[in-house]
Amino acid sequence: MYVPQPDGTTKRKYAYGRDYDECDRKRRELIDKSNQGIPTxxxxxxxxxxxxxxxxxxxxxxxxxxxxxxxxxxxxxxxxxxxxxxxxxxxxxxxxxxxxxxxxxxxxxxxxxxxxxxxxxxxxxxxxxxxxxxxxxxxxVHVRASTDRGESWSAVEVLRFLAEARRRTVYYPALLLVCLLGLRRAEVCGLRWENIDLDLRTLWVEQQLQRTGAGTVDVDPKTETSKAPLPLPAQCIAPLRWQRMRTAWLRERALASGRLWYDDPAGHVFVTRTGQPWQPDNLYQSLQRVREMAGLGKMNPKGLRKSCGTLLVHLKVHPRVVKAILRHSRISTTMDIYAEALDPDVIEAVSRLDLLLRQPARLERLQEAVERPD
Missing domain, CATH: 1.10.150.130 (Tyrosine recombinase, N-terminal domain)
Structure with a gap:
């Protein structure tokens, strides 16, 4: 019989079997799939x-x-x-x-x-x-390739970056949210004022901004676990209030001078000088510009998000709490950060072992104590 193909054409296909009944059963199955529009x-x-x-x-x-x-x-x-x-x-x-x-x-x-x-x-x-x-x-089939686990910054490097960002870019609040809450860049650009309560100091991640063939649209976050309320750190409140005042000032100036202005119906937090939503690519460029001015090594938004998790590890935060903050869908992803981070307890344990193995006399006393009969 002739059956539809995935590319829209039709081709002849044979049904084979040990007897007539088996061939007829397979033929009927092909007919049913064809009638349902399922390609074979x-x-x-x-x-x-x-x-x-x-x-x-x-x-x-x-x-x-x-x-x-x-x-x-x-x-x-x-x-x-x-x-x-x-x-x-x-x-x-x-x-x-x-x-x-x-x-x-x-x-x-x-x-x-x-x-x-x-x-x-x-x-x-x-x-x-x-x-x-x-x-x-x-x-x-397996392809051997070096594993790029990505870099993360220390607390000192993050502070240097934020200090430079505060002086160099008006989008300092966006970079601050990435560093303190580990938001993805599409989530930062997709933030709306309706998702932020500055009085209760709470932020809800409800959508992310993505570029598609139809233009820039808001879509659901990466996973269901990405939708979660997060507490706003105290130092984020003033920069976000300033961001709202800046948007209002840009709008008034554009309307007064007859300049082009785009009234964003969604009410995105971060917008350009013409009122259009700030793009994830713009966030990446701002990050790189600030990083170079601060004299820091290579970094991308994903690595900055990972730095947030690494710093939480050094603060001895429980893995499930880190998972909730970064909104990972699987605890194994969070544990990967734990496995890569150098926990202070691990460093101290290795140092004590190193000290023990550099004291032959103490090892001899320990050996004698083990061999001494009760």
Whole structure:
């Protein structure tokens, strides 16, 4: 019979079985899928054809715009040129490993590993769609690459950064929220005045600002656990009040002088000189400019968020409290920060062990005490 393909075309497909009844049952299953509009790929479908269906029918409707953009770019730049022409059902470990090795040599091992993750996600979706794919070849191939765990700043470096930000940028309150509450940059830019209660000193993370094909829109946070009320530190109150007065002053000046002004119906906290919502890319640029002026090492908003978690570790805050502040979906993510941070107790324990092993006479006395009969 002829069945629909993921790319919108139709192809002839055969049903095989041990007897007539089994063949007829499989044929009826194909007819039911066809009537429901469910594609049934043939055995010669290429990965390029599957990527087209996967991106438009699975990724775009159910994942965020940022995830779709990442998957689309990875498939277009790194997967289609190297494995796109391969037949999905015939893709083997050996040829996939060779393709990833070539990609790692042409670009980088880190890029090859990211491409392998995206391919694995797409093949897992193909298995869930019940197309007849029985194994995920991408999970059987490994690319060795250096692990970039990211850097974090000490308390002194964070203070130097904030002191410089207060002098250099009017968006100091935004950078202050990243340092003290570990907000993501899209969450900072998506903040609205209705999400902040300056009297009760409370902030609610309800949405984040993202750029999509349709423009800049507010979307739900990364995970459900990201939606949470957070206490506003005392030093954030005055800068946020100043930010609100600055926006009102910019609006009055623009209307009085006839300049362009965009009345933001959502009431975002951080806006540009023309009233438009401040973009996450602008936050990144402000961070880099302040960092260079302060003479500090490389850092990005994600690393600054991690610095918040690292400082909480040094303050001996319980992991579950750190998880609540950073709003991680899994405690394992929080524990990764704990594992990387040098806890003062660990430093003291290693120092005491070092001191013990540098005293031979004391070790001899301990040995005698162990060997001495009761």
């Amino acid at each position: 790929p043939t055995r010669d479908m290429t990965l390029n054809q599957w990527f087209d269906y996967w991106l438009e029918a699975i990724v775009r409707p159910y994942l965020s715009a940022g995830s779709y953009r990442t998957y689309e770019q990875t498939t277009r730049l790194y997967l289609r040129p190297y494995v796109g022409s391969k037949v999905m059902f015939k893709l083997g470990v050996k040829e996939l490993r060779a393709a990833m090795t070539t990609l790692a040599g042409a670009v980088s091992s880190k890029t090859a590993r990211q491409a392998l993750r995206v391919l694995s996600a797409s093949l897992t979706a193909a298995m869930e769609e019940d197309f007849g794919l029985t194994r995920n070849v991408a999970k059987l």
